[in-house]
Each structure stands twice: as C-alpha cells, then as structure tokens.
Amino acid sequence: MRYRRFGKTDLPLSVFSLGTMRLASESAAIQTVQRAIALGINHLETATGYGASEQYLGAALRSSLSIPRTQLYLTSKIPPTASADDMERTIDQSLERLGVDYLDALAIHGLNTEEHLAWVTASNGCMKAVRKALDDGRVKHIGFSTHGFLELILQAIATDQFKFINLHYTLFFQRNHAALDLAQQKDMGVFIISPADKGGLLYTPSPMLEALCQPMSPLALNYRFLLSDPRITTLSVGAANPAELDLPLALADQDGELSVMELEILERLHRQQEMVLGSDRCSQCYECLPCPEGIHIPEVLRLRNLATAYDMTRYGEYRYRMFENAGHWFPGNKGNRCTTCGDCLPRCPEALNIPALLQETHEKLNGAARRRLWE
Known part of the structure; x- marks a missing residue:
C-alpha cells in the first residue's frame, strides 16, 4: 500500500480508502474493515445518510482491530444545512453512532447547488457549528463532497473554508480537471468518489471495452489513470464484503507514472x-x-x-x-x-x-x- 499526504490536513492516507455505503450488516462491516486494515487501508469513510453505515462502522471500530485509533483516519459526511443548530446536533449524533470522540475529517455532504453554497458562506449558517466543532476538537479537518457543476465546485474551493474535496473524476469523466488543478493550488486533499461504479460499472465492463483495454482490465486501467495523477490523494473502494477488496488493492503499490503500454x-x-x-x-x-x-x-x-x-x-x-x-x-x-x-x-x-x-x-x-x- 502506498500513502499520500491529504493536502494541508497533513494526514498520511492510503491511496485506497474504504467507503462503507454498501456494508449491509454489522458482521459484514467488522469483517470488511478488518480485512481493509490488514491490507494497509488506514482511511474509512461513511456518511449520516448511508442508512446504518455509521452504526455498523462503529461496531467494527469496537471490535479487535489491529491498529491504534490514532493511526486510523475516519471521515463522515453531513449534508449542508441552513441552521447551525441542525449541524451541531448532527455532528454529535454522528460521533455517538460511531462511538468515537472525534472525526479526523468531516465533509459537507453534497455541496451541489447555489443554495448549499450560500448556507456554507453565511456567517450564521452550518459552518458556525463546524467551526465550533473544530475549536473543541470534535472535528480535526473540514472538507466537502460534491456532485455539482464545475463552476460551483470552483466557487466552493475558492471560499478557502475547506482542506479537502471529495470529487467525481475518472478516465471516462474528466470534466472536473480544473477543480483538481485549483485544489492542488490550494493544497487541498483530493478523494475520488466511486471510481469503479459511477466511473463506468468497471467491475462488469462490456466485452468491447475489455477488448479495447487488453492486456489490462478496464478497472485496472482506470485505477492506474487515477493513481498516476499526483493531484489525487486517495480513491474510494465501496466494498460490500472482504472479497471485493482484493481486485482493486492488487494495484495499491502501483502509483507511478503511466507506462508506455x-x-x-x-x-x-x-x-x-x-x-x-x-x-x-x-x-x-x-x-x-x-x-x-x-x-x-x-x-x-x-x-x-x-x-x-x-x-x-x-x-x-x-x-x-x-x-x-x-x-x-x-x-x-x-x-x-x-x-x-x-x-x-x-x-x-x-x-x-x-x-x-x-x-x-x-x-x-x-x-x-x-x-x-x-x-
């Protein structure tokens, strides 16, 4: 496993992160998290909106893990709100479900519209509660995730409120190239969202795409395309069980420049x-x-x-x-x-x-x- 600095958070994240959206039970979470850690993953990501994901992840963290909490980095995501009180309450609920005292990273989840941007730039909006959580140590670093248009993403980065960004960018969707450039200029960590699934259903590619990518698989090519980019810190792997980690993590040490082939x-x-x-x-x-x-x-x-x-x-x-x-x-x-x-x-x-x-x-x-x- 390779590790990269997550922008100005200075967190040394594994180049693959475990996204926990698809974990469907406590037992699946425990087994998958333990397998991920054994394979070198040190960054676990969840969200308040991912069903029971936070509870399942909390159970996994309470199980016998082979790594100290200080060497394991947790991100949860909370949607933007117009109210600081709503954000304050949700942060505390998230910590309670996870069974931890602090989040290494909190992402404003789905900063997708001009209204959302107005909420995070308002003096008495949700970021007031986030700043309080930063001050008292419940949250160490703040970023945002987005499915929005490039112009909005650039505006959000330019607010200088965030240390990292969760972004859609893959071999088959390179529209957000300018957002990567600006994030790099701002020394922000970059976490690529769902590169295999939303990147093209690459676990089950079409026969034509498979043939065009020979002798590589389309999935491996996409991962190599992303891992070769120094602007990117880490890629999400949304495994539902331990076995689903094996294929992507076979490339966890292959983060150099693209080869001639x-x-x-x-x-x-x-x-x-x-x-x-x-x-x-x-x-x-x-x-x-x-x-x-x-x-x-x-x-x-x-x-x-x-x-x-x-x-x-x-x-x-x-x-x-x-x-x-x-x-x-x-x-x-x-x-x-x-x-x-x-x-x-x-x-x-x-x-x-x-x-x-x-x-x-x-x-x-x-x-x-x-x-x-x-x-």
Whole structure:
C-alpha cells in the first residue's frame, strides 16, 4: 500500500480508502474493515445518510482491530444545512453512532447547488457549528463532497473554508480537471468518489471495452489513470464484503507514472471514439448549456459517446435513468424533454444536431427509473 499526504490536513492516507455505503450488516462491516486494515487501508469513510453505515462502522471500530485509533483516519459526511443548530446536533449524533470522540475529517455532504453554497458562506449558517466543532476538537479537518457543476465546485474551493474535496473524476469523466488543478493550488486533499461504479460499472465492463483495454482490465486501467495523477490523494473502494477488496488493492503499490503500454491503450480508446462517433462526437465543452428545458445536454451526450463507442450501454442506462429521479445529486431532465427550439445549436462548436442526438439517446438508454444506491 502506498500513502499520500491529504493536502494541508497533513494526514498520511492510503491511496485506497474504504467507503462503507454498501456494508449491509454489522458482521459484514467488522469483517470488511478488518480485512481493509490488514491490507494497509488506514482511511474509512461513511456518511449520516448511508442508512446504518455509521452504526455498523462503529461496531467494527469496537471490535479487535489491529491498529491504534490514532493511526486510523475516519471521515463522515453531513449534508449542508441552513441552521447551525441542525449541524451541531448532527455532528454529535454522528460521533455517538460511531462511538468515537472525534472525526479526523468531516465533509459537507453534497455541496451541489447555489443554495448549499450560500448556507456554507453565511456567517450564521452550518459552518458556525463546524467551526465550533473544530475549536473543541470534535472535528480535526473540514472538507466537502460534491456532485455539482464545475463552476460551483470552483466557487466552493475558492471560499478557502475547506482542506479537502471529495470529487467525481475518472478516465471516462474528466470534466472536473480544473477543480483538481485549483485544489492542488490550494493544497487541498483530493478523494475520488466511486471510481469503479459511477466511473463506468468497471467491475462488469462490456466485452468491447475489455477488448479495447487488453492486456489490462478496464478497472485496472482506470485505477492506474487515477493513481498516476499526483493531484489525487486517495480513491474510494465501496466494498460490500472482504472479497471485493482484493481486485482493486492488487494495484495499491502501483502509483507511478503511466507506462508506455498504458498510454498506448488510452490512445486506442481515443481513436475508437473518433472512428465510431465521427462528426457526432460530443467534446464535452458544455457550451450548449443552459438548456431552456433543463436537459443536462453534455451528460446525456457523454453517455451516448460511451454507449456508442465502447458499448457501455448498461452503464449508460444506469446513469441516464437517474435523470429526474435523484434531485440535485444528478440534476437535469431527460433527452425527450427537448422541444427542438434550437437554442443550443449555434453554440455547439462541433455543429452537432443536438435535438436528434438527445432523442436517439433517450430511445437507447431510457427505461425504469433509478435512484442512488443508498436511497
């Protein structure tokens, strides 16, 4: 296992962290946490909104662990609130459920909207309670997690209230590149959220994607892409049981620069997109937004890119069906809301027929509605 400094927190975190959202019982938590620690993981992450995750993790911490509490780093996440009193109460409840006196890191969970940003910048908002917890030692370091648009993420980083960020960024979603750059400038720790699942359902890739990534697996390639980036501190592994740790942690000591072979695979993937998508390839410039009908055009077309070029259709269905069902966690309407108003067309540098592509994507990927896993 390799370890990296978590920005200005100065915490030496393992390059893989155990995310506990999928732990479904106390016994699973105890077994998985013990296995993670035995494999070198020293950072455990949970949230108040992850069902009984905090209670299960607390039980695991009370079991016979092989590492002192001072060498084990705990993060929990609490949603932003308009009220300092609500935040104060939730921090104490989180500590009680975990059975600990302090959190090494507390993340404002889901800083996704302008309203959330206003709450954390208000003088009497939730950060008043967070600052109190920092002062009295219940919390050591404060950061935030986000599923928001890049512009909002950059604004949140620029407040200089946070020492770390939990961020979506993977091989197949590089929109937040500028957020990584700014976080590095601010000496913030960077924790990558769900790189295997939301990064492309990479535990179960399409045969086409597997073939394109040979002799590596798509999962290994994505992990290597992230581990080779010095701006990134640690990657989440959301194991539901001890066995699910083995595959990702086989790469826990491989955090050097990308090899010639790995770079060749990345170039192969790029050529495949250009060849298959041709003039219909969306470059993810986001110039088409805002859409009058609230369609998240770039994300719809990103899912189309992946489904068409790599047959990542199952992943596309999984994400597309969350539109209109997950609120600010996955904002935007589906492609069939397009009224062909043409507002986006003159802004697209590729001159894409966006209304036609939106409808095509909807027909390909729509189905039963999906919600986030922990709902």
